[in-house]
Amino acid sequence: MSDLKLGFPGNEKNENFETPDNVAPPWDATTKFSVMGKPHPRLEAEDKVTGRAKYSYDIRFPDLIYAKMLRSPHASARVKSIDISKAKALPGVLYSEARQGLTVRYAGQGVAGIAAETEEILDDALALIEVEYEVLPCAVTVEDAMAPGAPQVLNGPNVGGRPGRGKERVDAVHKDADIVVEAEYRTQVQTHSCFETHGCVCKFDDDGSLTVWASTQSTFFTKTAIARAARVRPENVTVITEHMGGGFGSKFGADDWDRFCVLAARATKRPCRYLLDRRAEHLIAGNRPDSIQKCRFSANKNGTLMGAWVESWGTAGVGRGAGVQNPTIYRFRAAGSEQKDVRTHAGRGRAFRAPRHPQGVFALEGMIDEVAFALGMDPLALRQKNDAHPVRSAQWPVGQKAIGWRKTPRGNGAVKIGYGCAGSRWGHNARPGDAVRCRIGKDGSVLFANGSQDLGTGTRTLIAILGAEELGVPLSFVDVRLGHTTDPYGHASGGSVTAPSIAPVVKQAAWLAKRELLEHIAKKIGGDPKKMELTDGDVLGGKKKITFKQACALLPVDSIDVTGDSRNVFRVPRFSREVAGVQFARVAVDTETGLVKVQKIVSVQDCGQIVNELTVRSQMLGGVIQGLSYALFENRLLDRNTGDMVNADLLNYKIAGARDMPEIETIPFNVAQGGTTAGVSSLGEPATVPTAGAIANAVSHAIDARVRSLPITPDKVLAALGAL
Amino acid sequence: MTLRRIAKRLLVNGEEHEVSFLPHRTLLEVLREDMALTGTKHGCELGECGTCTVLLDGEPVLSCLVLARECEGREIETVEGLAGASGPHPLQHRFAELNAAQCGYCTPGMLMTAMSVLRKTPAPDRETLRRELAGNLCRCTGYLKIYEAIEMAAEDLQDG
Ligand code: FES
Ligand code: FES
Numbered sequence: 001m002s003d004l005k006l007g008f009p010g011n012e013k014n015e016n017f018e019t020p021d022n023v024a025p026p027w028d029a030t031t032k033f034s035v036m037g038k039p040h041p042r043l044e045a046e047d048k049v050t051g052r053a054k055y056s057y058d059i060r061f062p063d064l065i066y067a068k069m070l071r072s073p074h075a076s077a078r079v080k081s082i083d084i085s086k087a088k089a090l091p092g093v094l095y096s097e098a099r100q101g102l103t104v105r106y107a108g109q110g111v112a113g114i115a116a117e118t119e120e121i122l123d124d125a126l127a128l129i130e131v132e133y134e135v136l137p138c139a140v141t142v143e144d145a146m147a148p149g150a151p152q153v154l155n156g157p158n159v160g161g162r163p164g165r166g167k168e169r170v171d172a173v174h175k176d177a178d179i180v181v182e183a184e185y186r187t188q189v190q191t192h193s194c195f196e197t198h199g200c201v202c203k204f205d206d207d208g209s210l211t212v213w214a215s216t217q218s219t220f221f222t223k224t225a226i227a228r229a230a231r232v233r234p235e236n237v238t239v240i241t242e243h244m245g246g247g248f249g250s251k252f253g254a255d256d257w258d259r260f261c262v263l264a265a266r267a268t269k270r271p272c273r274y275l276l277d278r279r280a281e282h283l284i285a286g287n288r289p290d291s292i293q294k295c296r297f298s299a300n301k302n303g304t305l306m307g308a309w310v311e312s313w314g315t316a317g318v319g320r321g322a323g324v325q326n327p328t329i330y331r332f333r334a335a336g337s338e339q340k341d342v343r344t345h346a347g348r349g350r351a352f353r354a355p356r357h358p359q360g361v362f363a364l365e366g367m368i369d370e371v372a373f374a375l376g377m378d379p380l381a382l383r384q385k386n387d388a389h390p391v392r393s394a395q396w397p398v399g400q401k402a403i404g405w406r407k408t409p410r411g412n413g414a415v416k417i418g419y420g421c422a423g424s425r426w427g428h429n430a431r432p433g434d435a436v437r438c439r440i441g442k443d444g445s446v447l448f449a450n451g452s453q454d455l456g457t458g459t460r461t462l463i464a465i466l467g468a469e470e471l472g473v474p475l476s477f478v479d480v481r482l483g484h485t486t487d488p489y490g491h492a493s494g495g496s497v498t499a500p501s502i503a504p505v506v507k508q509a510a511w512l513a514k515r516e517l518l519e520h521i522a523k524k525i526g527g528d529p530k531k532m533e534l535t536d537g538d539v540l541g542g543k544k545k546i547t548f549k550q551a552c553a554l555l556p557v558d559s560i561d562v563t564g565d566s567r568n569v570f571r572v573p574r575f576s577r578e579v580a581g582v583q584f585a586r587v588a589v590d591t592e593t594g595l596v597k598v599q600k601i602v603s604v605q606d607c608g609q610i611v612n613e614l615t616v617r618s619q620m621l622g623g624v625i626q627g628l629s630y631a632l633f634e635n636r637l638l639d640r641n642t643g644d645m646v647n648a649d650l651l652n653y654k655i656a657g658a659r660d661m662p663e664i665e666t667i668p669f670n671v672a673q674g675g676t677t678a679g680v681s682s683l684g685e686p687a688t689v690p691t692a693g694a695i696a697n698a699v700s701h702a703i704d705a706r707v708r709s710l711p712i713t714p715d716k717v718l719a720a721l722g723a724l
Numbered sequence: 725m726t727l728r729r730i731a732k733r734l735l736v737n738g739e740e741h742e743v744s745f746l747p748h749r750t751l752l753e754v755l756r757e758d759m760a761l762t763g764t765k766h767g768c769e770l771g772e773c774g775t776c777t778v779l780l781d782g783e784p785v786l787s788c789l790v791l792a793r794e795c796e797g798r799e800i801e802t803v804e805g806l807a808g809a810s811g812p813h814p815l816q817h818r819f820a821e822l823n824a825a826q827c828g829y830c831t832p833g834m835l836m837t838a839m840s841v842l843r844k845t846p847a848p849d850r851e852t853l854r855r856e857l858a859g860n861l862c863r864c865t866g867y868l869k870i871y872e873a874i875e876m877a878a879e880d881l882q883d884g
Contacts, residue, residue, distance in 0.1 A: 045820030048828030049835065050812060051763020051803035058762035119753075120727065120746060195767050195775060195829040195863050245765070245829030246863050278768040456827030456864055618823045618865065625866035650772035650861060658857040661867045 005029040006575040006674045011390055015573035015674065023568045024470060024504075024511030027609060027679055029672035034536055035469045037670065039614035042461040043480060044243065044454075053243045056215040057275050059201040065094055066119050067264045067274040069110035069257060070126050071283070075345035075643020076138035076151060077104040079131060082112055086128040092121035095264040104133070105153060105318045106346050107644040108283030110256055115264035115272055138345040138643040142292060142313045145344045153318060153343040160320060164311070164338025170296075173307035173334040177298030180307075181370045185295065185363035186709040187692075189315075189636040190288040191281075192352055193655055196245025198285045199275030200258050202226075202265045209236040210265075214258065215275070217247035217455045218492030223485045225254035230262045241453040241483040248626075249351035250286030251455075252492055282648040286350030287636060289314045289322035293363040297327075299371045305330055305386045310337040310363070316349025326360030329423045330368065330386040345643045351494055353623075354426065354685035358630060358692050359710075365422035365693035366708060369700065378407050379697070380421055391671055392423055392580035395604040402602040402665055403584035409702050414592045417599070418702025422693030424581035426686035428574065428608070430500035430676050432566035435488035438467065438509040440517055440560040444549035446473065448506060449481040452490025452498065457684055458615035459498055463506050465611050466678065470510035472534030473548050488563060496682030501566070503611065503678035509564025516560045517551060524554045574675035579686045581605040583624070585694040586662075589702040591721060594714030596699055598628055598662040601691065605666070608673040608681025620666040620687045627691020629656035632711050732796045736761070737805025747793055751785075752776045754792035755802060763803040763832050767861075774860035777833035778802045784837045786859075803832035806839065814880035815839060818873035826864035834860050838874045847878050 004017040005028045012029055019025045027033075047053035072079075082098040095115035102111060112129050116122040139145040145158045152158060174180050200214040200222075210232050216222045219239040227234040244251070254262075261274035276285060291314040298306040314322030323339040372379035384396050399405075403419060410417040437449040448467045454460045464478045471478070481487060491497050514534055522529040527542030534540070537548045546554075584602040589595070603620045610616050633654040637646045647653045673679040692710060700706040705720040718724045729744040736759065745758045752769070755761045755778070764787060767775035771789045778787045779801035806813045812820070815838055825831040834857070841848050841856045848856070853871050862870070 041821050041823060042825075044828075045823070045825060046812060046816075048825040048831050049803075049816040049819045050807055051761075051832050053828055054762065055765075055829065057766055058756075060757075060760060060762070118746075119757075120748075193863060195773065195827065195861075196765075243828060246827045248863075278770060278772075458823075458826075614823045618826055618869065621866035621868060622826060622864050626863075649770055650768050651770070655861060655863065657861055658867045658870075659854050661854070664866060664868055 317346035319348035324360035420697025422690035623687025
């Protein structure tokens with residue numbers, strides 16, 4: 001039995017572990033890294049700053065045609081007739097589709113589609129389509145959809161969800177507790193607002209094979225879905241995603257518009273492009289469901305949390321998936337929830353960076369503050385007393401120090417300065433199934449290939465770093481090909497699974513290639529291949545020392561080509577059950593105007609084994625800014641009568657801009673996590689979970705009144721102050 | 725109704741091009757669709773996001789709001805023209821180095837605005853950057869690395 005040392009300085013533990021013969025030995029807290037953990041600019045950085053990087057929107061062909069759909073202005077209607085004849089008669093219109101008899105369930109639903117020679121003809125043609133609607137009553141809020149006699153959105157009842165369990169037990173605990181606090185929290189619908197909109201460019205070749213340049217966070221899901229929709233055999237479909245302009249959980253497969261684009265391409269035998277316009281992007285390409293959370297928490301005078309019960313309602317439009325992660329994080333004697341998922345006449349909700357979490361944690365952490373207030377306790381002390389996570393327990397004091405935590409707010413004029421904090425949790429989410437190819441050429445070239453995508457997080461660079469580390473060569477020797485489904489399978493980038501799942505597989509592929517190389521070289525230079533190693537670009541332990549490039553030149557074959565997979569690399573002990581994080585906020589609130597300015601955010605985040613310090617910090621920064629934007633600005637507004645979105649743009653749907661940025665201090669926590677041979681954890685999503693909660697608590701601290709609804713706009717602040 | 729293309733001489737990144745395009749096309753459309761210069765990005769076509777920013781006679785403009793026909797005889801600069809013979813411009817270099825581009829979709833527009841700031845203000849302070857970049861939105865980075873990259877590039881340029 002050999003030992004594995006896991007954890008972080010100040011909290012380490014040893015686990016027994018025997019590495020199987022055919023598996024790369026795991027990294028742990030004692031590993032000395034040469035490439036890993038340092039800041040590395042991304043491999044494709046130069047392509048991105050020179051404009052050379054090609055996004056789906058940038059793929060062009062001389063004979064490219066353009067597709068677009070006509071979208072319903074009504075949220076609930078029956079299409080009585082569609083007259084598409086004038087559009088079809090327009091010269092340059094090449095393909096069309098009319099969805100006669102369609103029942104419209106949300107504004108923006110596609111009613112008809114056109115493909116044309118130019119975008120101008122396309123727009124003219126769409127304007128010539130005549131649709132007669134029978135407008136039906138709609139319900140676009142949770143309240144309206146639950147009211148007696150509400151219009152039914154789809155077959156089946158509007159209200160679904162999970163029945164609560166264990167309420168009796170929580171009620172009993174409440175009864176015994178010293179204090180009980182009750183409050184209702186609300187969060188809004190947030191749209192993903194990816195900067196590159198959803199869609200694709202597609203092209204059939206003469207042999208019937210299809211290539212799709214998709215803006216997607218799952219090349220392989222897209223491939224399967226396109227194949228099914230277009231009735232093409234999956235092996236004849238290639239999806240390519242070299243670069244994509246953001247997804248955040250909304251780009252997981254082929255959509256209705258992708259399908260239309262492919263059908264148009266096939267019918268016309270021409271390459272076709274369809275990327276949504278900004279308005280459609282807001283209406284139909286995904287959103288974070290809203291929530292109403294009725295919370296009842298209890299505690300004892302000594303600061304022990306007792307019971308927590310949450311009843312929630314939310315809507316993912318015509319889809320399902322509303323719900324909140326609340327209660328969570330803290331140790332309660334008894335806790336549970338009942339969550340209702342209410343259908344409304346609105347575009348379908350989709351996974352959005354840490355689904356259910358930011359909204360749940362906003363309410364949870366507000367309640368924790370309210371309990372602390374009722375107990376007359378410091379809210380941070382209450383959290384620490386009831387938090388058992390080994391990593392988060394170490395993070396609270398770090399954040400406290402970095403923000404300069406204060407029990408009393410500052411400021412004696414109209415502007416008050418307040419402090420708040422919130423915790424975060426996420427799963428480690430390493431999933432088996434990935435495969436990675438490693439090819440070492442006689443010329444000294446090294447290539448790692450995987451068919452999944454880099455949605456901007458830095459996956460390409462992550463693969464290169466992991467590969468270089470395990471191979472024992474400088475990063476500059478390594479190349480990566482990503483985003484072509486002709487390469488081995490890789491997961492969808494959702495749930496922050498990408499890095500933890502692919503890391504041990506890259507390591508395995510590199511290790512297998514290295515072993516094969518050393519066996520060849522041992523025969524040439526003499527030595528025991530088992531005792532030979534590759535370190536910093538040198539082959540050591542043989543009869544003589546040679547460089548990696550020299551070793552490659554000695555290969556008796558043109559190249560070594562191996563594929564690492566996920567078998568056996570996941571059976572490693574793990575340090576902690578969840579990914580932990582905390583954030584602290586300092587805000588300034590103008591009590592006369594109600595305006596909130598975030599001054600500083602401290603983000604302390606469990607990053608597992610850090611691969612690239614630069615992209616780790618970037619994920620933390622990005623998580624904070626999206627959380628801040630959610631806390632203060634973003635809000636999808638639907639007209640309650642027509643169901644149409646009234647702010648489907650980037651002017652009235654405000655996202656945080658350069659002027660809204662606070663100072664952000666990122667404190668990554670490197671934890672030798674284990675769990676896989678690489679020990680890499682999930683990061684992109686947990687980094688955004690606590691931001692809104694921390695900001696809201698800081699606002700309440702500053703003004704000594706609670707705002708229980710997001711976004712925290714000036715009117716809500718003034719109302720909380722009793723000034724409205 | 726068939727629209728007739730017009731032929732114009734456009735001065736893009738120091739080179740004159742004879743381009744024929746439909747008269748109502750925006751500069752963004754002409755750059756991307758008629759000239760295949762896809763470095764300039766398309767984010768909203770409504771003048772709201774800033775991803776389409778290019779320099780027109782040295783001033784940042786939203787190319788989705790400018791008619792290409794009005795640009796004849798004027799100097800147009802896009803991201804493709806930033807790098808010189810000796811490689812990327814210090815601004816590009818610092819953006820890459822600091823990871824100021826995550827998904828990278830807003831990056832070309834950011835770079836062009838930053839470029840105009842640096843020409844006017846060789847050592848911009850944070851407040852200037854916050855004001856000047858207010859029209860360029862980014863969904864990924866949180867802007868801080870963008871500020872730092874511009875500040876470092878400013879120093880590089882001053883050091884020659
Ligand atoms: S595309 Fe021009 S401002 Fe958005
Ligand atoms: S880097 Fe993605 S929008 Fe700015």
